[in-house]
Amino acid sequence: MPEGHTIHRLAQDCRERFAGRPTRAASPQGKFADSAALLDGAVLDTVDAHGKHLFLGFGELGWVHVHLGLIGKVGFDDPVTDTVRLRLVGGRHGEHAMNLRGPAACQLITGGEKQAIHDRLGPDPLRAGDDPDRAYARISRSRISVAALLMDQKVLAGVGNVYRAEVLFRHGVDPFLPGRELPRRVWDAIWADLVALMREGVRTNRIDTVRPEHEPEAMGRPPRRDDHGGEVYVYRRTGQPCLVCGTQVRTRPLANRNLFWCPGCQPPVPAAAG
DNA sequence: AGATAATGTACAT
DNA sequence: TGTACCTTATCTT
Numbered sequence: 001m002p003e004g005h006t007i008h009r010l011a012q013d014c015r016e017r018f019a020g021r022p023t024r025a026a027s028p029q030g031k032f033a034d035s036a037a038l039l040d041g042a043v044l045d046t047v048d049a050h051g052k053h054l055f056l057g058f059g060e061l062g063w064v065h066v067h068l069g070l071i072g073k074v075g076f077d078d079p080v081t082d083t084v085r086l087r088l089v090g091g092r093h094g095e096h097a098m099n100l101r102g103p104a105a106c107q108l109i110t111g112g113e114k115q116a117i118h119d120r121l122g123p124d125p126l127r128a129g130d131d132p133d134r135a136y137a138r139i140s141r142s143r144i145s146v147a148a149l150l151m152d153q154k155v156l157a158g159v160g161n162v163y164r165a166e167v168l169f170r171h172g173v174d175p176f177l178p179g180r181e182l183p184r185r186v187w188d189a190i191w192a193d194l195v196a197l198m199r200e201g202v203r204t205n206r207i208d209t210v211r212p213e214h215e216p217e218a219m220g221r222p223p224r225r226d227d228h229g230g231e232v233y234v235y236r237r238t239g240q241p242c243l244v245c246g247t248q249v250r251t252r253p254l255a256n257r258n259l260f261w262c263p264g265c266q267p268p269v270p271a272a273a274g
Numbered sequence: 275a276g277a278t279a280a281t282g283t284a285c286a287t
Numbered sequence: 288t289g290t291a292c293c294t295t296a297t298c299t300t
Contacts, residue, residue: 003293052294070294071282083282102282104294153295160293207293235293255275257294 002068004051004158005201008126010074011049012202014056014088014098017076018044023090029101032086035108039064044090048114051121051157055114063114069104124157125194126202132191139179139187146182147175148255159194162235163201165260166209167193169233174268175254175261181269206230214243234260 025039039058046057056064064086068074077097080087086100100106122138123130135156139149149155150164159167168175171190173182201207207230215231216223221243224231233243238251238260247264 006293068294069281070292071280072294073282085281102280104281104296151294162293256277258292 002052002070002072003160003163003198003201003207004049004124004126005198005207006068006205007052007054007158008049008198009202009205010054011047013076014044014054015047017096017098018088018090019047020045021090021092023088024094026087026089028080028082028084028087032106035064036086038108044088050118050127051124051153052160053117053121062108062110065105065107065109065114065117066100066103067105069102072103073101075099075101121153121157122155125191125198126158132188135191136184136187139182140184142179144179145176145254146173146179147259147261149179151255151257158198161257162207162230162232163194163197163209165235166207166232167197169262169266170209172265174266175259176268207232207235209233210243219243234262236260 021043022041023039023044024041025036027033027036039061042058042061044056045059046055048055048057052067054066056066058064066072066086075098078099080097080099081101083101084099085103085106086098088096088098090096123132123134138155139146142149144152147164147168150159150167151161165175167190170193171186173186173190197207197209210231210233212218214233234249236258237249240249241247242249242262242264245262245264247262249260249262251258251260253259
């Protein structure tokens with residue numbers, strides 16, 4: 001279940017359970033077996049997250065770089081199976097366990113390699129001090145649609161298909177608007193909104209984006225019950241009426257991903273003069 | 275800008 | 288048994 005909030009939550013969970021103590025490492029699935037053997041019993045001293053990348057620091061031994069990809073998942077204290085790429089067991093009395101399955105990346109890397117990853121990622125709304133101006137500098141120069149730019153991790157780190165669709169909806173922005181036509185004040189509002197939404201996402205471990213007045217109880221509609229669990233305006237609501245204006249939510253593949261939007265709330269705007 | 279491959283699970287048919 | 292998926296690297300136009 002991977003957007004940036006998932007990874008930052010994972011970092012927090014790993015820190016709480018394992019940091020500062022020797023940790024057992026193993027790879028039942030086998031692909032990480034050599035590195036797990038090297039790390040087994042070492043102290044996990046630092047946990048870091050940037051966008052959708054997680055870094056587990058083992059001092060001189062280096063960092064375990066984890067990227068969940070589309071299907072990667074982490075379970076805590078769930079039964080081990082033969083698909084577990086990395087298993088950590090630690091805590092004061094070895095009472096905590098983590099099982100990583102199906103990651104796109106799980107490799108032992110050096111500090112230099114870790115830095116190279118940070119260098120190619122844009123600012124992350126969940127990293128304190130990250131600078132939204134760096135993202136806007138690229139957005140405001142681009143003819144690419146704002147929907148594609150928000151998913152580009154070099155521009156902005158951590159936003160995925162759900163936050164992309166939802167934040168554009170919340171700000172009434174046409175997903176096909178070229179980045180260079182996105183006004184500065186709208187970008188500033190989007191960034192501030194992402195900071196708030198994604199922090200809440202870390203707290204609750206899911207994505208909720210509907211405002212109080214559109215929540216199921218307030219509108220007398222049934223709560224959303226799909227595999228993601230959160231309340232959203234447009235993501236995977238194709239053909240259903242928009243919660244705000246009633247227009248049918250639309251979908252269209254864009255750069256290999258399904259884009260969802262409400263044509264009523266996110267109409268195209270004429271290009272600004274100049 | 276598209277097509278493809280990789281990984282594991284859950285849900286639909 | 289098929290298909291979708293909160294992703295991205297690596298090809299070819």
